[in-house]
Amino acid sequence: MSSLPPDPALPDPDDEGSRPGPDELAKMLADLVGDPSIVDNPQIKAALSAMGGMDLDPAQLAIVRQQMEAMFSGPTPDGPLDPAQATDMARRVTAASGDTSVSQADRKALGEAVHVAQLWLDQATDFEAAAAAPQVWSRAEWVEATMPAWIQLVGPVADGVTGAMTSAMRGQLDDLAEHGGLEQLGSVPGMPAIPPGTDPSMLMSQMGPMVQRMSAMMFAAQTGQAVGTLAGEVLSGTEVGLPLLSDHAVALLPQSIAEFSEGLEVDPAQVRLYLAARESARSRLFTAAPWLAAALTSAVQAYARDISFDVDAIAAKVQGLDPSDPAALQQALGTDLFATEPSDAQRRALDRLETALALVEGWVDVVADRATRPHLPQAEALGEAVRRRRATGGPAEKIFAQLVGLQLRPRRLRDAANLFAALESEGGAELRDSAWAHPDVAPTSADLDDPLGFVERVKQGASDDFDAALAAWLEGTETGASDETPDDDPSNGPADGPADGSSDGPRNP
Known part of the structure; x- marks a missing residue:
């Protein structure tokens, strides 16, 4: 077991008559807090004597010094803990x-x-x-x-x-x-x-x-x-x-x-x-x-x-x-x-x-x-x-x-496992893992209450998103044709289709 290094401010531990008294302890405190007046403060000397400081050996006092140095004169930590x-x-x-x-x-x-x-x-x-x-x-x-x-x-x-x-x-x-x-x-x-x-x-x-x-x-x-x-x-x-x-x-x-x-x-x-x-x-x-x-x-x-x-x-x-x-x-x-x-x-x-x-x-x-x-x-x-x-x-x-004061008991693990198993049953590993594609599509606590309903929504989601996007695109195309390129204005010339107004299909947006 390693021993603490000798403290030059303390008496020699091998000297039986060198037990530190209130004067030595007061000087140590004065050094720590940067206030020389502590040495002459009778209240502090009396308090140190009452604490039994004279019964401390130098090694114990070195420990006290280290603790108090860290507490009173150590650097203020950069964060909430070291x-x-x-x-x-x-x-x-x-x-x-x-x-x-x-x-x-x-x-x-x-x-x-x-x-x-x-x-x-x-x-x-x-x-x-x-x-x-x-x-x-x-x-x-x-x-x-x-x-x-x-x-x-x-x-x-x-x-x-x-x-x-x-x-x-x-x-x-x-x-x-x-x-x-x-x-x-x-x-x-x-x-x-x-x-x-x-x-x-x-x-x-x-x-x-x-x-x-x-x-x-x-x-x-x-x-x-x-x-x-x-x-x-x-x-x-x-x-x-x-x-x-x-x-x-x-x-x-x-x-x-x-x-x-x-x-x-x-x-x-x-x-x-x-x-x-x-x-x-x-x-x-x-x-x-x-x-x-x-x-x-x-x-x-x-x-x-x-x-x-x-x-x-x-x-x-x-x-x-x-x-x-x-x-x-x-x-x-x-x-x-x-x-x-x-x-x-x-x-x-x-x-x-x-x-x-x-x-x-x-x-x-x-x-x-x-x-x-x-x-x-x-x-x-x-x-x-x-x-x-x-x-x-x-x-x-x-x-x-x-x-954190947080009693965290894993109460819903089986519900979550059942949800992913249900996704896998309907669409394989690809559908199961798609739940992690984005936080907006990840299951919620309400989905754990109704895993089959979540599976149905996920299955419908891809086709619904496609239908919504197609509808929005078609609506935008029709709006653009009526607002920006009136058919009765010959100065606009032909758009993406033939000059006769026929169409080979929907125009590129």
Whole structure:
């Protein structure tokens, strides 16, 4: 276990008589906040003594210094959370839960499984495979690859947390000022003395960057914890149904696949092939319908952007917390952060998101079944095992509940699968896949209620569109002939037909 480097501002840890007292601690705080007057502030020295600072050894004090330096004098983050901190936390979680390196045998076995699955999918859909090479990842590698997408998805929530914390702290400062207790904050370690009559808004402007850093640290840790936990459960790159990989590569996690196989009475080779087919199908869909990734991301962000926070609860939890302890802050704000009742805008976003995710997984169910059933004796059993895994609360539900306050249960996957199966029954794979041609023709939640009606509308759509276009063209031709080239005006000369007025057919528009 590595040790922290010696801090030149602290006494020698080997010297038994060098335990830091209030003077040393006050000097450390003065250095951090840039206020030399702290050294001579008796209130701060008394507070440090009461905290038991004299019992801290130099190594422990170095940790406190690092935490307080990050909180009080660190740079203000560019965004709502620090990606590097979130990634580091997620990697720690995966390491603690167990993360093995990918062996050459696993890399070869899963690479071959993807190759075979792609050949089978060529017979089941015209959607082409992504150009990116297939990947076989450890859990930590999955974290590294998907974290940018998670940062983008949870950014609106992190912004909301910062705003809620700022409002909570501003309310506390106003309350203290109203009751004449604002100057008591001067006894808090790291805070300069506050003269009586200080305007709370002026104090808040000074504390604002600290609040932003606190929020960014807390939410980065929360995101890292959630993504790291998820990394220990996912079987593939996009199993959650979201486009987490920008190049839509097919990615598989051998450790999780092996653990999933242990609970099934199925040949592990068949498990690898079936999961490779599912992930490859999902990759093909995101590649063939580029609008889909944007639609899913915007639905998540729309829901997150309108989240309401319980400011009173946050104020109660923030009150009395040690600002130098981000772990305590994370624990206090990690639960019961969101208001329970969604807004109308959130309900609409949730409907779009649930429908889109159901359609993605429903299409994958159908296509993977068509690709694997002729080749894998246990394809049907494997499909049912995957559906049970999702229905009992899969990875997507857990991650959304932690990060977005969204209880996302895949309630309509079977409805979506039935819809695509019905399309395929009427018009083959071409009609089935045509539903992804444009967002305007994609099925809606109402179509999941009436899949046969949607199939009829899709079948009628092509001929109806042609008839409408032909009618509009003919109407425009007739209007043009009467308005622009009157037949009784000889100066106009012949149009597209013979001079005698006869016609060989409709004129070109």
